[in-house]
Amino acid sequence: MQRGQVVLVDTNIIIEAFRAHCWNAVTTHFTVETVETCYEEALTGDPLRPDYIAVDAAQLRNGLRKRHAIGREQCAQLVVRLAYKEGLDAGEIDLFAHALGRSDAWIASCADRAAVYAALELGWQERFVSLEAMAHAAGARPALRHHFTDRWLQDMRTTYLLDRGLT
Amino acid sequence: MNNLINKRLKIAREKAGLTQAQLAEKLGFKDRQTLAAIEAGQRKMSAEELVRAMDVFGLDLDYFTDGFRLVGEGRFSWRADKNATEVLLAAFEHRAGCWVATYRRLCEWQGIKTDLLQAHLPLNERSAFEDAIAAGEALGAEWKLGDQPAITLDQAIQEHLRALVLYVEAPKGISGAACKVPGANAILINRREPEGRRNFDLAHEVFHLLTWEQMPPEHKEPIEVNHRGKGRHKRIEQLADNFAAALLMPEHALEPLWKARSDENINAWLNRTAPAFLVSAKALKWRLANLGWFSKAEQLNIHDAKLIANGRPAKEQQMPHLFCDEFVRRMHTGLAKGELSVRRAASLLELTIEDLAQLFRDYQLPVPFDL
Numbered sequence: 001m002q003r004g005q006v007v008l009v010d011t012n013i014i015i016e017a018f019r020a021h022c023w024n025a026v027t028t029h030f031t032v033e034t035v036e037t038c039y040e041e042a043l044t045g046d047p048l049r050p051d052y053i054a055v056d057a058a059q060l061r062n063g064l065r066k067r068h069a070i071g072r073e074q075c076a077q078l079v080v081r082l083a084y085k086e087g088l089d090a091g092e093i094d095l096f097a098h099a100l101g102r103s104d105a106w107i108a109s110c111a112d113r114a115a116v117y118a119a120l121e122l123g124w125q126e127r128f129v130s131l132e133a134m135a136h137a138a139g140a141r142p143a144l145r146h147h148f149t150d151r152w153l154q155d156m157r158t159t160y161l162l163d164r165g166l167t
Numbered sequence: 168m169n170n171l172i173n174k175r176l177k178i179a180r181e182k183a184g185l186t187q188a189q190l191a192e193k194l195g196f197k198d199r200q201t202l203a204a205i206e207a208g209q210r211k212m213s214a215e216e217l218v219r220a221m222d223v224f225g226l227d228l229d230y231f232t233d234g235f236r237l238v239g240e241g242r243f244s245w246r247a248d249k250n251a252t253e254v255l256l257a258a259f260e261h262r263a264g265c266w267v268a269t270y271r272r273l274c275e276w277q278g279i280k281t282d283l284l285q286a287h288l289p290l291n292e293r294s295a296f297e298d299a300i301a302a303g304e305a306l307g308a309e310w311k312l313g314d315q316p317a318i319t320l321d322q323a324i325q326e327h328l329r330a331l332v333l334y335v336e337a338p339k340g341i342s343g344a345a346c347k348v349p350g351a352n353a354i355l356i357n358r359r360e361p362e363g364r365r366n367f368d369l370a371h372e373v374f375h376l377l378t379w380e381q382m383p384p385e386h387k388e389p390i391e392v393n394h395r396g397k398g399r400h401k402r403i404e405q406l407a408d409n410f411a412a413a414l415l416m417p418e419h420a421l422e423p424l425w426k427a428r429s430d431e432n433i434n435a436w437l438n439r440t441a442p443a444f445l446v447s448a449k450a451l452k453w454r455l456a457n458l459g460w461f462s463k464a465e466q467l468n469i470h471d472a473k474l475i476a477n478g479r480p481a482k483e484q485q486m487p488h489l490f491c492d493e494f495v496r497r498m499h500t501g502l503a504k505g506e507l508s509v510r511r512a513a514s515l516l517e518l519t520i521e522d523l524a525q526l527f528r529d530y531q532l533p534v535p536f537d538l
Contacts, residue, residue: 080217111538
């Protein structure tokens with residue numbers, strides 16, 4: 001991971017970065033981008049719920065270098081390659097569809113088992129990093145939930161390989 | 168190979184009334200055989216071909232790729248009152264169809280086999296009410312439902328018919344539904360209805376699942392008996408009601424209670440006895456009337472306004488958890504195996520992520536995520 005490198009983040013990463021107060025650190029250190037669907041999902045929620053995590057719209061906008069709108073052609077390119085397409089959320093589909101069309105040295109972060117498995121199915125083993133790793137690279141030490149740690153991501157990679165008998 | 172896209176393409180073509188040759192031309196294929204190979208699952212569609220198909224049919228991408236929704240299949244029969252408009256039913260049917268399709272797809276991925284053979288009752292619209300009553304009694308005995316059939320009826324349906332019983336949050340006016348889908352029949356019950364109504368709906372919908380081919384029910388059947396129209400469909404609903412009453416209130420369990428009644432006021436007795444079967448006092452009244460156990464004097468003394476019991480007393484009734492154990496277990500396994508994401512699961516079930524976690528706790532399952 002290099003300073004200024006493009007990182008694609010999904011809804012879960014955005015919300016956790018705000019919850020753990022490391023959004024500013026991560027977005028200062030990296031060039032953070034997402035897709036419109038994830039941006040909207042991150043801002044959606046019921047503020048009256050006890051588990052609601054506030055995502056400040058202005059802070060979110062300021063931290064993102066780009067928000068990509070995704071067309072159906074891009075999604076079609078993705079879905080013909082995935083076995084479990086319907087298992088992914090709209091934001092996850094759009095983010096991966098966008099990533100599929102990029103040719104630069106992007107990396108990405110997500111914290112869901114199905115999304116990580118889909119990324120591995122697409123051959124992106126080396127592209128995915130945890131929020132924890134990004135925060136540490138940016139000099140922050142947030143208290144993160146398990147799915148956002150390096151350990152969890154490593155476990156997912158191992159489990160995926162074991163499940164498919166590739167080891 | 169993603170056979171779903173191939174299957175959905177064929178469904179779309181047939182629905183549009185196009186031949187393979189006609190569609191092959193519209194998609195720009197050199198010959199019909201290319202399309203035939205795609206429809207047979209022998210050739211994969213490219214992304215460009217998929218987009219062309221979306222244009223030809225005017226359909227969205229999900230139509231071709233989303234196995235968590237029903238396309239070209241699934242028949243519903245709703246039990247609803249006059250508040251449930253066709254627009255409301257159509258919207259809720261789409262949601263319910265997604266739940267059933269999701270369950271079926273997860274079963275497919277998880278190697279859970281669904282029954283090819285479908286059980287059915289040898290009844291038709293010319294059958295006598297006595298035949299429907301006998302069938303209800305016999306089924307209760309065969310499934311060993313005991314003296315309080317309502318307690319285990321939902322489990323028996325899942326065990327013997329391999330049909331899902333989903334307790335759902337339904338819009339006002341929708342009481343329940345039977346859903347006939349290849350590989351995943353289901354009964355939906357509005358979990359906010361009183362216990363007596365829920366149980367009667369469940370037994371009533373069992374009848375429809377077991378007689379669907381010979382007596383397909385209407386898309387919407389009114390709950391109110393006096394709104395049920397005439398003729399064939401009214402007859403089918405009456406048969407279903409008689410079957411349901413016998414299934415829930417078996418004669419062998421009713422008889423000793425009736426004999427022990429002595430001179431207790433009939434309205435009071437119906438209100439006191441209905442909770443023992445987890446049914447309404449009105450349902451019990453009709454069951455006794457069909458058994459021919461009332462005297463004329465007793466019939467005159469029964470006042471519907473006084474029949475207030477609807478299952479057990481309200482404070483003893485527990486609202487069922489959302490959906491059902493089997494459905495939630497499939498979702499749980501799907502999440503644990505990375506077959507669907509947490510956000511996808513939550514949006515399918517229309518829950519927040521925290522509510523999804525609570526759903527697993529309700530069924531004593533460990534929450535398979537920490538997001």
